[in-house]
Amino acid sequence: MSVDPSREKFQAYLAQQGLRVTNQRLAIFDAALAQKEHFTAEQLLDRARTIDDSVSRATVYRTLPLMTESHVLREVDIGSGEKYYLANSSRGTQVAQVVCVDCDKIFEISAPFMEWYGSTVSQKLGLKPISQRLQVSAQCIAYRHNGRCPNRLKQ
Amino acid sequence: MSVDPSREKFQAYLAQQGLRVTNQRLAIFDAALAQKEHFTAEQLLDRARTIDDSVSRATVYRTLPLMTESHVLREVDIGSGEKYYLANSSRGTQVAQVVCVDCDKIFEISAPFMEWYGSTVSQKLGLKPISQRLQVSAQCIAYRHNGRCPNRLKQ
DNA sequence: CTGCCTGCAAACTCTTTGCACGAAT
DNA sequence: ATTCGTGCAAAGAGTTTGCAGGCAG
Numbered sequence: 105m106s107v108d109p110s111r112e113k114f115q116a117y118l119a120q121q122g123l124r125v126t127n128q129r130l131a132i133f134d135a136a137l138a139q140k141e142h143f144t145a146e147q148l149l150d151r152a153r154t155i156d157d158s159v160s161r162a163t164v165y166r167t168l169p170l171m172t173e174s175h176v177l178r179e180v181d182i183g184s185g186e187k188y189y190l191a192n193s194s195r196g197t198q199v200a201q202v203v204c205v206d207c208d209k210i211f212e213i214s215a216p217f218m219e220w221y222g223s224t225v226s227q228k229l230g231l232k233p234i235s236q237r238l239q240v241s242a243q244c245i246a247y248r249h250n251g252r253c254p255n256r257l258k259q
Numbered sequence: 260m261s262v263d264p265s266r267e268k269f270q271a272y273l274a275q276q277g278l279r280v281t282n283q284r285l286a287i288f289d290a291a292l293a294q295k296e297h298f299t300a301e302q303l304l305d306r307a308r309t310i311d312d313s314v315s316r317a318t319v320y321r322t323l324p325l326m327t328e329s330h331v332l333r334e335v336d337i338g339s340g341e342k343y344y345l346a347n348s349s350r351g352t353q354v355a356q357v358v359c360v361d362c363d364k365i366f367e368i369s370a371p372f373m374e375w376y377g378s379t380v381s382q383k384l385g386l387k388p389i390s391q392r393l394q395v396s397a398q399c400i401a402y403r404h405n406g407r408c409p410n411r412l413k414q
Numbered sequence: 415c416t417g418c419c420t421g422c423a424a425a426c427t428c429t430t431t432g433c434a435c436g437a438a439t
Numbered sequence: 440a441t442t443c444g445t446g447c448a449a450a451g452a453g454t455t456t457g458c459a460g461g462c463a464g
Contacts, residue, residue: 124438126444145428160446165429183336185454186428202381205389213380221370222395226357229366231397233357238393240377242386279418279463300453315421320454340429341453 110137110176110191117174131156132167136177142188142210182239184208200238207253209244265292265331265346272329286311287322291332297343297365337394339363355393362408364399 114133118125135152136143143151145164152159168189171177180188182203188210200215215238222236247253269288273280290307291298298306300319307314323344326332335343337358343365355370370393377391402408 122443124443126437128445158446162430162447163445166444181336181338183334183338183342187338200376200380202384202386202388204386211384211386213383215376215380217376218393221355221372221393222397225355225368225370226395226397228368229357229397231357231359231366231399232403234360234396234398236393236395238373238376238391240381240391241389242377242381242384243389244386248387277418281419281463283420313421317421317423317455318419321419 114171114174114176117176118170121170123170127156128152128159128163129167129170131159132164133171133176136171136189137191139191142180142190144186144188146186148189180210180237182208182210200240202240202242204244204247204253205241206243206247209253269326269329269331272331273325276325278325282311283307283314283318284322284325286314287319288326288331291326291344292346294346297335297345299341299343301341303344335365335392337363337365355395357395357397359399359402359408360396361398361402364408 111130111133115125118129132148132152134155135148138151139147145161145168148168149159149161149164152164168177168179172179172189175192177189178192180190180201182188182201190212198214198216198218199212200218202211202213203209204211218236218238222233226233244253266285266288270280273284287303287307289310290303293306294303300316300323303323304314304316304319307319323332323334327334327344330347332344333347335345335356337343337356345367353369353371353373354367355373357366357368358364359366373391373393377388381388399408
């Protein structure tokens with residue numbers, strides 16, 4: 105299988121910033137890209153350590169901003185205390201998040217109108233829009249039936 | 260001037276939950292309702308103490324959930340570390356927040372389509388929508404011209 | 415007198431940072 | 440050599456909680 109193109113993107117970003125491509129940064133990058141769902145810093149640390157067990161929590165936290173600034177990852181804050189991250193797909197930033205109120209599972213769904221709306225609203229206020237995010241809180245089917253989610257983590 | 264109707268709403272909520280209407284809770288409530296802009300827990304503490312100087316930080320944090328659950332306040336998390344609160348106006352929950360990337364000032368603007376969109380999107384996923392929130396990050400005019408906001412707090 | 419409510423301070427969670435060592439140029 | 444990167448542990452911010460005393464019903 106071929107090299108993920110975003111790996112090159114990340115390396116190019118590091119080079120452009122005068123930063124080094126270290127084993128730890130690559131391990132964290134690879135661990136991040138291997139996740140199919142949203143993940144936390146702690147989960148990323150665990151996974152990165154399976155690739156390079158010298159990776160520390162500090163380096164994960166120092167690398168996350170590099171990956172978001174280079175648009176390799178997106179940061180998603182659902183207001184649950186910890187931040188979530190997800191590899192940036194090619195579809196861009198026009199995604200809404202639907203979050204289960206019980207288990208905090210995050211579903212993403214395309215929301216192409218958001219960008220237009222962000223502009224409209226910002227310009228009414230005399231501001232220049234940078235980005236916009238729509239978050240919907242919802243109950244999943246299982247929660248409505250049983251009063252709890254199958255994959256609930258809390259409590 | 261007459262008593263704010265939401266004061267009764269709050270007292271009714273407390274009664275219904277079997278909770279007592281204490282001086283501290285009322286001081287915190289009045290302090291919250293007196294704010295015209297979004298405020299933090301710490302700002303609320305300061306203001307509540309001007310009404311009743313026995314109010315403690317712990318009681319503020321214990322009272323905030325009571326006010327949000329009774330829909331007297333809305334919680335707004337812009338992902339800046341601390342949570343913001345705002346007295347719930349009568350217009351309901353169909354508001355978008357436009358947040359300045361530099362000073363974190365929050366502008367609110369009515370967004371009546373959001374509720375419809377929350378439903379549409381949730382139902383595509385087989386979920387029952389509870390609430391939705393659109394947040395737009397933007398730069399204010401001053402920031403674009405001077406590279407900083409007049410009322411910036413950070414750094 | 416029983417139980418809710420409080421302030422205080424300690425604990426907690428997530429994240430950031432100072433420092434000295436180690437690796438790359 | 441010099442600079443950058445790292446792990447460790449401590450610090451930091453915001454929030455929550457255990458506890459003993461206080462006040463209300």
